[in-house]
Amino acid sequence: MTTHILIIGLGLIGGSLAKALQRNSDVHVAGYDADALTARKAFKMGIIHSSPPSLEQAASEADVIVFATPVGATIKLMEQSKYWDLKKDVILTDTGSTKIQIMESAKNLDHVFIGGHPMAGSHKSGVEAAKDVLFENAFYILTPGDKADGKSLQLLKGLLVATKAKIEVLSAEEHDHMTAIVSHFPHLIAASLVHQLDQEEKFPFARQLAAGGFRDTTRIASSNPEMWRDITTQNNTMIVQQLNNWMEQMDQLKDMLVKNDPEPIQQFFSHAKTVRDELPIAGHGAMFSVFDLYIDIPDVPGSISELTGYLAEEQISIVNLRILETREDVFGILVISFQTAEDRARAQKCISARTVYDSYIS
Numbered sequence: 001m002t003t004h005i006l007i008i009g010l011g012l013i014g015g016s017l018a019k020a021l022q023r024n025s026d027v028h029v030a031g032y033d034a035d036a037l038t039a040r041k042a043f044k045m046g047i048i049h050s051s052p053p054s055l056e057q058a059a060s061e062a063d064v065i066v067f068a069t070p071v072g073a074t075i076k077l078m079e080q081s082k083y084w085d086l087k088k089d090v091i092l093t094d095t096g097s098t099k100i101q102i103m104e105s106a107k108n109l110d111h112v113f114i115g116g117h118p119m120a121g122s123h124k125s126g127v128e129a130a131k132d133v134l135f136e137n138a139f140y141i142l143t144p145g146d147k148a149d150g151k152s153l154q155l156l157k158g159l160l161v162a163t164k165a166k167i168e169v170l171s172a173e174e175h176d177h178m179t180a181i182v183s184h185f186p187h188l189i190a191a192s193l194v195h196q197l198d199q200e201e202k203f204p205f206a207r208q209l210a211a212g213g214f215r216d217t218t219r220i221a222s223s224n225p226e227m228w229r230d231i232t233t234q235n236n237t238m239i240v241q242q243l244n245n246w247m248e249q250m251d252q253l254k255d256m257l258v259k260n261d262p263e264p265i266q267q268f269f270s271h272a273k274t275v276r277d278e279l280p281i282a283g284h285g286a287m288f289s290v291f292d293l294y295i296d297i298p299d300v301p302g303s304i305s306e307l308t309g310y311l312a313e314e315q316i317s318i319v320n321l322r323i324l325e326t327r328e329d330v331f332g333i334l335v336i337s338f339q340t341a342e343d344r345a346r347a348q349k350c351i352s353a354r355t356v357y358d359s360y361i362s
């Protein structure tokens with residue numbers, strides 16, 4: 001029997017999920033977006049099987065409904081869904097980055113709601129950025145509501161196997177506490193570092209100097225501002241708690257810097273390095289899994305296309321490609337990201353066999 005899935009919101013996450021869920025046999029994936037052009041694009045790109053004109057009609061035919069909208073819109077849609085004519089056994093779920101407020105809102109619904117958060121993504125948004133491999137090896141958190149039973153949870157988990165994500169069940173509180181630390185608060189710090197650069201008036205040239213470290217640390221400041229407004233206002237209490245801890249730590253850091261004693265300063269960096277270096281590597285417990293390969297390439301026209309050409313010939317797929325702007329001399333560092341460790345190992349072998357460039361894993 002065909003399982004009818006409706007995805008509401010066809011941006012980066014809804015589009016990627018739609019693509020991945022299509023891998024299931026006997027599913028029909030319908031997609032709806034408030035922006036009609038986005039829905040049309042998603043249909044043309046083959047991301048969804050159908051693009052129904054009426055949300056309520058599509059919802060009434062669905063066995064599973066996924067809210068993949070910004071979390072503010074998700075809460076509004078959940079409220080509206082009370083007035084939709086839904087199937088009795090429908091499973092409602094979402095992809096939002098926050099969970100406490102969404103699960104609070106779910107308590108008012110008459111149907112099963114299982115909160116969801118695929119913990120992979122990027123600073124990009126929109127249907128054009130959707131990829132069926134986005135969630136592979138990433139954690140996919142589920143927070144079942146009080147009406148969810150073993151059967152509904154199993155059904156949803158079964159469909160999500162197609163994403164190749166690692167599914168974990170957590171409480172909404174556990175989820176929001178941990179994501180505040182590893183995801184939400186870092187976005188605020190990244191944005192605040194960029195603000196600090198923007199306020200630099202004496203040396204406007206500093207922007208040109210903003211190189212590797214600054215760019216790495218602030219990449220996520222390029223994320224969608226509306227999405228992060230909603231996340232920050234919903235997970236506000238946990239984020240403010242993080243900010244309080246951070247400010248306490250900054251006071252200690254300031255004291256240490258005013259004393260300017262080299263020993264504790266080195267200790268500060270050394271402890272951070274140890275913890276950072278011991279973080280689980282991508283694909284083995286990390287939130288966002290990409291497998292980066294660093295390649296020293298000469299700064300001459302054609303070197304990137306030469307490399308990517310070799311990888312294409314050996315049918316090794318690339319997820320992302322960037323240049324670390326760290327140097328002023330003749331060599332640059334090209335960072336190529338792969339979906340799996342196996343792809344990265346094959347790429348390294350291919351590069352060492354076919355070029356003279358040094359490649360390494362950080």
Ligand SMILES: NC(=O)C1=CN([C@@H]2O[C@H](COP(=O)(O)OP(=O)(O)OC[C@H]3O[C@@H](n4cnc5c(N)ncnc54)[C@H](O)[C@@H]3O)[C@@H](O)[C@H]2O)C=CC1
Nearest residue numbers: 009011012013033034069070071073096097121122125126
């Ligand atoms: N961007 C990321 O890296 C990640 C985002 N998330 C969460 O997933 C959700 C979606 O995020 P993205 O796909 O990145 O956003 P997006 O901005 O790429 O896509 C959101 C889509 O929802 C549509 N939309 C907005 N309001 C709507 C409404 N009322 N009805 C129907 N469609 C509506 C928009 O037109 C847009 O196409 C958010 O809740 C976000 O917190 C979760 C994991 C990662």
Ligand SMILES: O=C(O)C(=O)Cc1ccc(O)cc1
Nearest residue numbers: 097119120121122123220288
């Ligand atoms: O680009 C990045 O590294 C991200 O931070 C992506 C991201 C954004 C929101 C989430 O809820 C989960 C992952």
